[in-house]
Amino acid sequence: MASRWVVGFNGARDQYQVPLALYEIDGLCAFVTDLAFPSWFKKLPVVGNFLARRCLPPGMFFKTHICWRALIYQINHYLKVSKRRGQLLKQVDRAISIKCKAIALRHSANLFMYSYYTSDAFSGGNGLKKVMFQVHPLGGLVSELLRRDYEKYTQYIGWYEEEDENKLGDADVSFLSQEWQSADFIVCASEFTKRTLVYEGCSPDKVSVVPYGLAASVGHIECRINVSDGGKCRFLFVGQGVQRKGLHHLLISWRSMSESFLDKSELIIVSRRLDPKMAELANECEVSIISGVSDQGLQQLYLDSDVFILPSLVEGFGLVLLEALSYGCFLISTNNTGLQDMRLTEDSYICFDAGSISQLMGALNSTYSKFSAGLIHPHSIAKNVLKNQAVHFRKSIQSVMRGYEG
Numbered sequence: 001m002a003s004r005w006v007v008g009f010n011g012a013r014d015q016y017q018v019p020l021a022l023y024e025i026d027g028l029c030a031f032v033t034d035l036a037f038p039s040w041f042k043k044l045p046v047v048g049n050f051l052a053r054r055c056l057p058p059g060m061f062f063k064t065h066i067c068w069r070a071l072i073y074q075i076n077h078y079l080k081v082s083k084r085r086g087q088l089l090k091q092v093d094r095a096i097s098i099k100c101k102a103i104a105l106r107h108s109a110n111l112f113m114y115s116y117y118t119s120d121a122f123s124g125g126n127g128l129k130k131v132m133f134q135v136h137p138l139g140g141l142v143s144e145l146l147r148r149d150y151e152k153y154t155q156y157i158g159w160y161e162e163e164d165e166n167k168l169g170d171a172d173v174s175f176l177s178q179e180w181q182s183a184d185f186i187v188c189a190s191e192f193t194k195r196t197l198v199y200e201g202c203s204p205d206k207v208s209v210v211p212y213g214l215a216a217s218v219g220h221i222e223c224r225i226n227v228s229d230g231g232k233c234r235f236l237f238v239g240q241g242v243q244r245k246g247l248h249h250l251l252i253s254w255r256s257m258s259e260s261f262l263d264k265s266e267l268i269i270v271s272r273r274l275d276p277k278m279a280e281l282a283n284e285c286e287v288s289i290i291s292g293v294s295d296q297g298l299q300q301l302y303l304d305s306d307v308f309i310l311p312s313l314v315e316g317f318g319l320v321l322l323e324a325l326s327y328g329c330f331l332i333s334t335n336n337t338g339l340q341d342m343r344l345t346e347d348s349y350i351c352f353d354a355g356s357i358s359q360l361m362g363a364l365n366s367t368y369s370k371f372s373a374g375l376i377h378p379h380s381i382a383k384n385v386l387k388n389q390a391v392h393f394r395k396s397i398q399s400v401m402r403g404y405e406g
Contacts, residue, residue: 003129003405004029004107008100008121009114010070010092012053015215018112018133020057021394027401028063029109032100034070034092036061065103070095097121104128112401115179122182131404132183134193134207136316137336139177141199145313145336146243149355156248158277180206185404187397189317190338208400211341213393214322214385221328221382224303233371235267235364236305236329238298238320239312241274241282246311246334246354251281253360261368270301302327306376307367312337313354326385328378330370332363343387347380 006029007019022028035054038061042052056064070092077088097113097120104111104121110129113121115136122130150160180186180197186207188194194207241247247269254267267287274282274289282289293301302308308324310333317338321331325348333339334354350366352359370376 003027004109005112005131005401006030006032006100006104006107006109007112007114008032008067008096008117010034010074010096013114013135014212015053015390016056016060017213017215017390017393018114018397019063020060021397022112022401023057023060023063024394025398027398028060029107030100030103031056031060031064032067032096032103033064034067034074034096036064036066065099067096067099070099093117094120101126101128118179118182122179129185130183131185131187131401132179134180134186134188134197137193137196137314138180138200139196141196142244142314145354149243149313153248153252156252156277156281157243158275159242187400190315190341192336192338193316208404209341210393210396210400211338211343211388212317212319212322213388213390214319214326215390216323216326220299220303221326221379224328224378233265233307233368234305235265235307235309236270236301236324237267237309237311238270238301238324239310241269241271241278243275244312244314246313247271247275247278248281249313249355249357249360250309250311251278251285251287253357253364254287255281255285256357256361257364261365264372265364265368268301268305270298299327302329305329306371306378307332309333310337310339311354311360317341322385322388325388326382328382330367330376330381332360332367342384343392344384345380347375347377348384 005022005027007022010033019028019031037051037055039055039058042055073088073092073095093116097117100111100113101121105126111121112131114133118132150157177200180200180202186197187210188207189210189212191209194209197207198204237247237250239245268290269282269287270290270293272292302324308329308331310318310321312318312334313336315337318333321333321339325331331339331349333351335351336354339349339351350363352363
């Protein structure tokens with residue numbers, strides 16, 4: 001690879017797959033973050049899940065720079081030293097951005113920054129190449145989608161998210177809608193995220209879509225209950241019960257389904273954060289609500305379910321779709337997720353237009369008919385994950401970067 005790149009973000013975003021992709025082809029100059037450990041650290045008996053997630057892939061630790069200023073801000077955030085937590089997180093991002101730029105200038109490297117972390121790194125005419133990974137869909141189109149939906153379904157939405165579109169806690173993050181303008185090239189994980197960039201005025205030629213992959217393989221599919229046992233068709237939703245996830249669309253659709261469908265189907269909602277109006281609607285629909293579940297408990301829910309539903313209005317990708325797929329769940333989701341960007345066989349999913357109640361009801365009926373006819377095959381569905389693994393994401397990142405550099 002012709003160039004070397006400095007990558008920066010806090011936490012364990014995307015399980016470090018972007019810096020690892022560059023590291024694998026000797027294209028990583030440095031990775032800047034708030035806290036990370038070498039791979040062997042997770043083997044220590046005192047290491048919990050939180051610290052284990054911060055363990056880097058083998059070898060990459062020697063390319064890693066800890067931003068101590070960002071770490072101090074993070075500690076203050078977690079200890080709630082300041083009530084202005086949004087401002088602390090913004091300071092974390094800025095500290096990492098500044099350090100990335102300093103390292104790039106010192107080593108004559110270029111910048112591959114995640115969105116939220118470009119403000120200082122991309123500033124100034126310093127001759128550095130500037131690539132950005134756009135994590136979330138951008139505000140203009142998102143705000144329009146949420147506003148139209150709220151006007152239509154006001155009675156089912158208690159938390160109108162468009163009002164908070166430019167807020168991160170108490171920090172103004174309206175600058176995010178201009179971030180892309182300072183980048184030479186942009187990578188994102190879904191066509192929907194790309195669509196929000198184009199809506200803001202970004203040229204389509206400036207953006208490449210690289211769908212995420214799952215780090216894990218098939219999820220213990222051998223433990224799955226046989227779905228052709230004549231029992232009920234089990235539908236599962238996992239995520240925040242808020243407007244952008246489209247849970248109200250699912251509940252409205254479920255309430256409108258025929259009696260014969262409802263007699264032979266069940267819906268489980270797993271959500272730690274549930275809009276109170278949607279909770280009321282869920283109770284009217286007599287569906288099961290689980291507010292908290294362990295990792296092991298969630299795995300069992302995947303194995304016990306036949307269909308996974310993510311009816312999102314706004315979704316950067318939806319890794320939960322790949323997780324459900326690995327357990328053999330048939331997928332129902334919208335064209336505002338990464339579903340259509342995944343490499344899937346036609347017998348494993350249904351995609352419908354976001355916000356369409358009629359199409360969602362049609363998807364529910366069609367899927368139930370497949371289930372009743374014994375046409376949902378979990379073991380076959382789960383094999384789709386083999387074409388959607390993290391290694392494919394990394395190879396696509398490598399290919400895109402080679403293409404960008406010509």
